[in-house]
Amino acid sequence: MNKKMAIPAAAAALTLLLSGCGGASADEPAATTPSTSQTVEAPKETTAPAAEASFVDGVLTTRDVKIAITDHRIIQVGEPGNEYGSKPVLAFWYDITNVASESPVTSSNWIFLFQAIQDNDPNAVNKLDVGMLPDDAFLESQMQEIKVGGTIQSAISYELDDLTTPVDLIASENLGMTEIGKITYNLQ
DSSP states (O other), X not given: OOHHHHHHHHHHHHHHHHHHHOOOOTTSOOOXXXXXXXXXXXOOOOOSOOOOOEEETTEEEOXXXXXXXXXXXXXXXXXXXXXXXSSOEEEEEXXXXXXXXXXXXXXTHHHXXXXXXXXXXXXXXXXXXXXXXXXXXXXXXXXXXXXXXXXXXXXXXXXXXXSSSOEEEEEEETTTTEEEEEEEEOOO
16 A cells, blocks of 8 residues: 555544544533434233144144145155155155244255154164255245245155165254154155
8 A cells, every 4th residue: 555545544544443432421411313202112021931842743833833744755766756866765745834933934944943864773873865856846935935924835855775764753943952753754
């Protein structure tokens, strides 16, 4: 930076720094400016406990979303819904409702709330990988934001390691830290 630019830049920085340090002293009355009056309601306190999350009969209910599994099936490699996969998949179709979340809710919230385990390894937990979208009907809607009170349909699949070991679908919160419940799906 040349000297012609350095001096004005330093002066501007010093001015900004010093203007942040100033303020009305406690002895001086504050200057008044006209303002509009606004009523702000204080948040209402509730004594009722928050609803418990549950996963019963294929319906996961949390304080933010409700996911109802409407169908599930195994799709073999090469069949519609698994045309490009290298393993058979267990596919789920579901309705997801934004119950009360002001944060964005999409059908992909499933991934944060469920994991699929196929317990066929004696030494380690075998979490199944998410497969391809098993239903082209949801290609356009899978990332749509759901309004509060709104419901959309979607689907997801998990790549199976074998076709005999049952799969536990585990619902949880806090990225798997708090288990809500599970359903076991027998594959045979």
